[in-house]
Amino acid sequence: MQHLSKFGIYLNAAEGKVVRINSPYWFPEEPDWVFLTPEVNSTLLQIRELAREQAASQDPDSLVWGRLPLLD
Numbered sequence: 001m002q003h004l005s006k007f008g009i010y011l012n013a014a015e016g017k018v019v020r021i022n023s024p025y026w027f028p029e030e031p032d033w034v035f036l037t038p039e040v041n042s043t044l045l046q047i048r049e050l051a052r053e054q055a056a057s058q059d060p061d062s063l064v065w066g067r068l069p070l071l072d
Helices: 002-006 044-053
Strands: 008-012 017-021 034-037
Touching (some): 008 044, 034 044
């Protein structure tokens, strides 16, 4: 199951949103989405700290949870 390596938390810095991916329903596409961590149970506080450490967001404190798109 090669898609297991894609599970984790992704960041869309332009939108200031993060999503948790723990199923093969949808995988975020680069370059809009950046993989932050494979830890799917990270809290938003932990995610903001990771974004700060990785310089992945200009304003990590404003990051919020996003929603997965509805697929046809």
